[in-house]
Amino acid sequence: MKQPLNIAFIGAGSMAEAMISGLISTNKFKPGQIHVTNYSNDARLHELRNQYKINITRNIPLIIQKSDVIVLAVKPKDVVESIENIKPYIHKSHLIISVLAGVSTSSILSLFQHKVPVVRAMPNTSASIGLSATAISKGEHANDEHIKLAETLFHTVGTVTVVPEAQLHAVTGLSGSGPAYVYYFVEAMQKAALHQGLESDVATDLITQTLIGAAQMLRTSPKSPTTLRKEVTSPGGTTEAGLEQLTDYEFQEALIQCIDKATLRSKELGEAIDEKMMSSRTSH
Numbered sequence: 001m002k003q004p005l006n007i008a009f010i011g012a013g014s015m016a017e018a019m020i021s022g023l024i025s026t027n028k029f030k031p032g033q034i035h036v037t038n039y040s041n042d043a044r045l046h047e048l049r050n051q052y053k054i055n056i057t058r059n060i061p062l063i064i065q066k067s068d069v070i071v072l073a074v075k076p077k078d079v080v081e082s083i084e085n086i087k088p089y090i091h092k093s094h095l096i097i098s099v100l101a102g103v104s105t106s107s108i109l110s111l112f113q114h115k116v117p118v119v120r121a122m123p124n125t126s127a128s129i130g131l132s133a134t135a136i137s138k139g140e141h142a143n144d145e146h147i148k149l150a151e152t153l154f155h156t157v158g159t160v161t162v163v164p165e166a167q168l169h170a171v172t173g174l175s176g177s178g179p180a181y182v183y184y185f186v187e188a189m190q191k192a193a194l195h196q197g198l199e200s201d202v203a204t205d206l207i208t209q210t211l212i213g214a215a216q217m218l219r220t221s222p223k224s225p226t227t228l229r230k231e232v233t234s235p236g237g238t239t240e241a242g243l244e245q246l247t248d249y250e251f252q253e254a255l256i257q258c259i260d261k262a263t264l265r266s267k268e269l270g271e272a273i274d275e276k277m278m279s280s281r282t283s284h
C-alpha cells in the first residue's frame with residue numbers, strides 16, 4: 001500500500017476520537033492523513049477538526065477516494081446503512097478495518113458484496129493515550145500484508161494481538177468494555193473515600209496512583225496476581241477485613257458474570273445484523 005497512508009473514519013464518536021487522538025499524538029500520522037465523517041452532527045465534526053486539525057467532510061466519494069484505509073466506527077445498528085453509503089466507491093485496494101462490536105467479517109463482506117479485504121479489530125478507548133489493548137482478526141479476502149498493516153496501525157495506539165475471529169466476542173467483553181469496568185470500580189472507591197472524609201482530589205490522586213502502581217506491578221513483576229494480592233494481605237490486617245466484604249458480596253462472581261454477559265451481548269449484536277440482512281433479502 002502506498003505511503004503515507006490516508007485513513008478515513010466512518011463515524012466520529014468516542015472510539016474514532018480515541019484512535020485519532022492516539023494516532024496524532026504519536027506523530028506517526030499527520031493530521032492531513034486523517035479524514036472523518038459522521039451521520040449528521042456538524043458540530044461534532046467541527047469539534048474534531050478544531051482539536052486535531054484533521055480533515056472533516058460529508059462528501060462520501062471524496063473521503064473514500066482520498067483514503068487507503070477505511071475504519072468503520074459506527075454503532076453496530078448503523079452498519080448496514082453506513083456500508084450502503086460507501087460501497088459504490090470502495091475497491092479492492094482499500095483496506096476496511098471494522099471496530100464494530102459483534103459484527104463478523106463475513107457479515108461485513110456480504111454487505112459490501114465484493115471481495116474487499118476486511119480486518120476486524122477490537123481496541124479500547126485507551127487508544128487515545130497510546131495504551132489500547134487491541135485484538136484483530138482477518139476476514140476472508142484479507143492477506144498477511146493487510147493484517148500487518150492493521151497491526152502497524154493499532155501498534156501506534158497500544159498493544160496488538162492477533163486472535164481467531166470467534167474469540168473477538170470474548171475480547172470485546174473483556175478488554176473492549178474493560179476500561180468501563182475499571183472506571184466503575186474507581187467510582188465506587190471515590191464514593192468510599194468521600195464517605196470516610198477524604199477530600200475528593202486527594203482521593204482521586206491516591207486511587208489513580210494505586211491503580212497505576214498495581215497495573216505496573218502486574219506488567220513488570222514475575223509474580224501472579226494471586227501472589228501479589230497475598231503480599232498486600234497481612235493476616236488479621238486491614239486488607240483481609242476489606243476483602244472479606246468483597247467475598248461476601250461475591251465480587252469475583254459478579255465480575256465473571258459481567259464479562260460473560262458482555263461477551264454474550266457482542267454475539268447478540270452480530271446476530272441482530274445477520275437477521276436484519278436476512279429479512280431485508282427476503283423482503284426484496
Ligand SMILES: NC(=O)C1=CN([C@@H]2O[C@H](COP(=O)(O)OP(=O)(O)OC[C@H]3O[C@@H](n4cnc5c(N)ncnc54)[C@H](O)[C@@H]3O)[C@@H](O)[C@H]2O)C=CC1
Pocket residue numbers: 010011012013014015016037038039040041072073074075076078081082085099100101122123124125176177
Ligand atoms: N466506545 C468504545 O469504548 C468502543 C467502541 N467500539 C465500537 O466502535 C463503534 C463506535 O462506537 P462509539 O464511538 O462508542 O459510538 P458513538 O455513538 O460515539 O459514535 C458513532 C458514530 O457513528 C456515526 N454514524 C452513525 N451512522 C452513520 C452513517 N450511516 N454514516 C457515517 N457515520 C455514521 C455517528 O454520527 C457517530 O459519529 C461501535 O461499533 C462500538 O462497538 C469498539 C471498541 C471500544
Ligand SMILES: O=C(O)[C@@H]1CCC=N1
Pocket residue numbers: 101172176177
Ligand atoms: O459498549 C459497547 O458496545 C462498545 C464495545 C466495546 C466497548 N464499547
